[in-house]
Amino acid sequence: MRNKGEVGLYGSRGVDWVLLTLLGACLMVIAADFLYEKRGYVPWEGWIGFQGGFGFLSGVILVLAARGLQRLLRRGGDYYER
Amino acid sequence: MSGSFPGIALPGLLLVAGGLLLPLVPVRLRGTFMLVLPVLGLLQILSLPADASWNLEILGLTLEVMRVDGLSLVFGYVFHLAAFLGMIFSLRVRDVGQQVAALVYAGSAIGAVFAGDLLTLFLYWELTAVSSVFLVWAGRDEGAFRAGLRYLVVQVLSGMLLLLGLVLHYQATGSMEFGHLGLTSPGTALIFLAFGIKCAFPLLHAWLPDAYPEATVSGAVFLSAFTTKLAVYALARGFAGTEALIWIGAFMTVFPIFYAVIENDLRRVLSYSLIIQLGFMVVGVGIGTELALNGTAAHAFGHVLYKALLFMAMGAVLHQTGTAKASELGGLYRSMPLTALFCIVGAASISAVPLFSGFVSKALITSATAQAGHHAAWTVLLFASAGVLHYAGIKIPYLAFFGRNSGIRVSEAPRPMLIAMGLTALLCIVIGVRPQMLYLILPFPMEYSPYTASHVIGQLQLLLFSGLAFVVILRRGWFPGMLPSTYLDVDWIWRRGLPRTATFLFRAVSPFCCRIGAAVGSIVKRSLYLLHDHFGPRSRLAGTWPTGSMVLWVVILLALSLLVSYF
Numbered sequence: 001m002r003n004k005g006e007v008g009l010y011g012s013r014g015v016d017w018v019l020l021t022l023l024g025a026c027l028m029v030i031a032a033d034f035l036y037e038k039r040g041y042v043p044w045e046g047w048i049g050f051q052g053g054f055g056f057l058s059g060v061i062l063v064l065a066a067r068g069l070q071r072l073l074r075r076g077g078d079y080y081e082r
Numbered sequence: 083m084s085g086s087f088p089g090i091a092l093p094g095l096l097l098v099a100g101g102l103l104l105p106l107v108p109v110r111l112r113g114t115f116m117l118v119l120p121v122l123g124l125l126q127i128l129s130l131p132a133d134a135s136w137n138l139e140i141l142g143l144t145l146e147v148m149r150v151d152g153l154s155l156v157f158g159y160v161f162h163l164a165a166f167l168g169m170i171f172s173l174r175v176r177d178v179g180q181q182v183a184a185l186v187y188a189g190s191a192i193g194a195v196f197a198g199d200l201l202t203l204f205l206y207w208e209l210t211a212v213s214s215v216f217l218v219w220a221g222r223d224e225g226a227f228r229a230g231l232r233y234l235v236v237q238v239l240s241g242m243l244l245l246l247g248l249v250l251h252y253q254a255t256g257s258m259e260f261g262h263l264g265l266t267s268p269g270t271a272l273i274f275l276a277f278g279i280k281c282a283f284p285l286l287h288a289w290l291p292d293a294y295p296e297a298t299v300s301g302a303v304f305l306s307a308f309t310t311k312l313a314v315y316a317l318a319r320g321f322a323g324t325e326a327l328i329w330i331g332a333f334m335t336v337f338p339i340f341y342a343v344i345e346n347d348l349r350r351v352l353s354y355s356l357i358i359q360l361g362f363m364v365v366g367v368g369i370g371t372e373l374a375l376n377g378t379a380a381h382a383f384g385h386v387l388y389k390a391l392l393f394m395a396m397g398a399v400l401h402q403t404g405t406a407k408a409s410e411l412g413g414l415y416r417s418m419p420l421t422a423l424f425c426i427v428g429a430a431s432i433s434a435v436p437l438f439s440g441f442v443s444k445a446l447i448t449s450a451t452a453q454a455g456h457h458a459a460w461t462v463l464l465f466a467s468a469g470v471l472h473y474a475g476i477k478i479p480y481l482a483f484f485g486r487n488s489g490i491r492v493s494e495a496p497r498p499m500l501i502a503m504g505l506t507a508l509l510c511i512v513i514g515v516r517p518q519m520l521y522l523i524l525p526f527p528m529e530y531s532p533y534t535a536s537h538v539i540g541q542l543q544l545l546l547f548s549g550l551a552f553v554v555i556l557r558r559g560w561f562p563g564m565l566p567s568t569y570l571d572v573d574w575i576w577r578r579g580l581p582r583t584a585t586f587l588f589r590a591v592s593p594f595c596c597r598i599g600a601a602v603g604s605i606v607k608r609s610l611y612l613l614h615d616h617f618g619p620r621s622r623l624a625g626t627w628p629t630g631s632m633v634l635w636v637v638i639l640l641a642l643s644l645l646v647s648y649f
Contacts, residue, residue: 019557022550029543036535042460043453045540051464052543058468059551063560066343070562070569074344079568080577 026052092136092148093158094193094206096123097165101185105178111308116169116181123192124162129154135198143258146198152525153379157195157315159190159523160383163509164390171394171502172300178420183216184304193309195315199258200248200273203316207244207280210309211237217301218293219548226296232573233293237309240279247272256597262318274321281364282357284333289571291341291353295406299397306389311382312525314363318378323370328451331368332459333360335466336533341569342473348406352389355432355474358466365463366447371453372526377446379524384439384513388431391480391506395425398495398503399482408477408564412488421495422483423525424503432509433475433545434467436538439510442517445532445541467541468548475545476552481564546643 034046040046076082100119107115127150136148165188175181185209194206211234218230250269252258263270282290294302321327322455338354345351359381366378398421399414400406415422427438434440444467451460494500513520517532532538555561615621 019550019553022449022546022553026543026546026550029539029546030540032535033543036539038536040397040536040540041449041455042457045452046414049543051540052547054464055468055544055547056551058465059472059548060555061340062465062472063343063555063562066340067560067562069340070344073570075568075570077566077568 091126092193093123093127093130093150093196094189094191096126097185097189097192098209099189101189103184104182104185110291112178112181113173116173116185116311117166119185120162120165120169120188123165123189124159127158127162127196138622143201144199145202145258146260147202147433148196149198149260150196152523153315153318153319153375154195156379156383156523156525157311158192160386161192161195161308161311164188164304164386165192167301167390167502167506167538168303168307170505171303171397171499173498174496175300177220177298180220180298183213183220183301187213187217187304187308191312194312198260200244200251200260201258203250203260204241204244207276207312208238208241210312211241214305214309217305218297218302220298221296226308229293231298233289233578236279236289240276243272243279244276247274247276260319261425262322265321265326270320274324276576277313277316277320278330280309281317282310282334282360283330283364284337285572287334287338287357288571290357291338291345291350291571292573294353294356294615295347295349301399302397303390303393306352306393307386310356310360311386314360314367314382314391315380317364317367318375322367322375324368327364327368328456328459329368331361331366332462334358334364335463336361336469337463338475339469341571343469343477345548345569346408346564346567348408348411348478349400351408351473351478352392352396355392355470356389358470359389359432361466362444362447362463365451365459369447369450370457371450371454372532373453373528374450375447376521376524376526376528376530377443377450380443380446380520381440383520384443385433387513388428388439388510389508391424391428391503391510392432392474394499394503394506396478396482398499401499402492402495403490407566408481409566411482411488411490412485414490414492417490417492418483418494422479424500425479425483427507427510429475429479432512433471434541435475435545436533437511437514439513439520442514442520442532445450445537446530449530455605464544468544471545471548472552474551495551496615564586 028048030049030052038048044050097119100115104112104115130150131152132350134148134150135146138145138147167186168184168188168206172181172184190206190209190213194203194210197203197206212632215237218233220226221230247269248258250272251263252269252457254267254269263273265271265274279286279289286377294305297305335358338357342354342358345354358643362387363378363381366374366381368374396406398418400410402418403411403414405411431438431440432446448460448463450465451463495503521528521530552561618624
């Protein structure tokens with residue numbers, strides 16, 4: 001639930017358009033993985049789409065963990081002045 | 083270089099001396115004077131012969147007050163560049179104290195990277211601490227004053243540890259040379275800790291997000307450039323290849339991300355993001371190979387520029403709107419389109435988007451980490467690279483310039499600020515497009531191209547999918563709300579924990595203290611009465627004694643002393 005004064009990030013107009021564009025771009029860079037010989041010093045670096053999947057999961061995990069931490073660590077703006 | 087004392091020709095001293103003389107310069111000439119100093123300083127180090135050094139004998143100690151090599155030069159170049167760009171940005175500042183502090187601070191940081199011995203390093207190290215605190219205090223409010231005090235205590239503590247460490251190191255080895263030290267003795271361990279404090283190691287980092295957002299608009303630009311990069315330089319010089327640094331650095335790249343995502347004050351977000359980027363550099367130092375150290379130097383170079391650019395953009399927003407809080411901003415691209423554009427360039431650089439500076443410098447560190455076989459650390463760096471897009475790449479430009487319309491209508495940033503941001507943004511792009519220009523000035527020669535299909539496509543995948551996650555998170559309403567808040571960090575220990583513990587202990591102990599005090603008072607009182615009984619005006623000893631009895635007592639005492647002397 002949103003608190004009073006919270007920034008209305010949710011459901012901004014134009015997000016659908018951005019989402020579709022991003023999805024298209026993501027598909028293109030995954031497809032690009034098939035066009036060259038993918039190698040790396042780290043074994044999993046050579047997997048098709050590894051960086052993409054890792055980037056998406058990292059983003060989701062990061063934000064969910066940050067939300068949890070926000071509840072734990074958040075105090076009033078004047079916490080140290082009180 | 084040897085012979086006569088080079089004086090002002092020592093790198094950095096020109097800026098320090100210029101800063102101290104600045105109040106004597108007529109006001110209308112001060113802007114030009116401040117811009118000329120870093121240019122002259124840069125020309126000065128460009129004219130120094132390779133491997134130049136200058137030794138000084140003091141009290142039997144041989145001090146190498148100047149040493150020029152590849153590592154010191156790359157930091158010297160970027161520090162001069164940062165000083166020049168910062169001076170342009172702050173041309174409208176009319177506070178001479180702030181200008182003096184900025185010049186002395188920049189000069190002392192430059193002097194430190196050319197110091198060849200630990201004592202010279204210590205002197206410059208302390209000068210950076212003392213001069214930079216005035217950039218925080220120049221905020222001139224209660225919050226800035228208190229944050230400045232905490233900052234100063236931590237910085238001076240770092241200097242004291244360095245001093246103690248160098249004394250122990252000198253006692254153990256008889257050498258003051260600032261070369262590779264390694265974690266080999268208690269002395270070097272203290273020096274490592276001193277560097278770690280200034281480099282914002284985990285648990286020692288809280289001074290940075292505490293003080294930097296309290297600094298003035300231009301003060302934060304200078305602060306972001308020098309202190310922490312000086313520490314990175316010092317670690318690269320003294321502790322390259324220390325494996326502990328790989329894990330310290332990896333941890334530094336991860337834990338501040340969560341703070342950066344939830345923090346409302348956008349200059350504090352940048353402060354946490356600064357620690358994350360330092361983590362990349364520290365990992366490079368820990369790996370310690372030539373490629374990794376080149377990566378650290380390159381990333382420090384690029385980071386000084388794009389972080390300064392981001393602090394400039396947020397400073398311009400603060401300057402124009404009076405706030406840098408995400409909860410109060412939004413939609414500013416209409417009022418400040420150029421600042422928005424420069425902020426996006428900074429965001430693209432820090433996010434390591436191909437063709438921007440972060441891409442070509444971060445690539446060296448991640449490649450070196452992978453080549454050295456540190457797969458777990460490499461994966462952690464990949465996580466941090468994905469995360470950086472959320473808090474710096476998208477969050478800062480989105481919340482300040484796009485997102486909801488805050489209704490704030492202001493004019494564009496002043497021209498000097500725009501020029502400084504424009505030049506810095508241009509450098510970020512030039513480095514990204516022509517990385518070999520940066521690679522040429524790195525400490526070790528190398529053949530490296532960041533623009534391989536594998537690297538470019540891999541990085542694009544990471545960023546695009548991370549961006550996709552951001553948009554999905556927005557659609558789902560999962561992104562943490564931006565609220566005027568304080569988030570607890572390690573500094574809670576000394577800002578709230580220790581004072582409360584001390585109060586609690588005082589209250590708990592005070593009843594016992596009262597009883598003990600009463601008992602001691604009673605004993606003292608009795609003793610005084612006893613003395614009064616024997617020596618007071620009415621006592622036996624105070625009476626008038628006959629001369630004969632006095633002589634008798636004297637004879638008895640003399641006889642006793644005679645007997646004692648025989649035995």
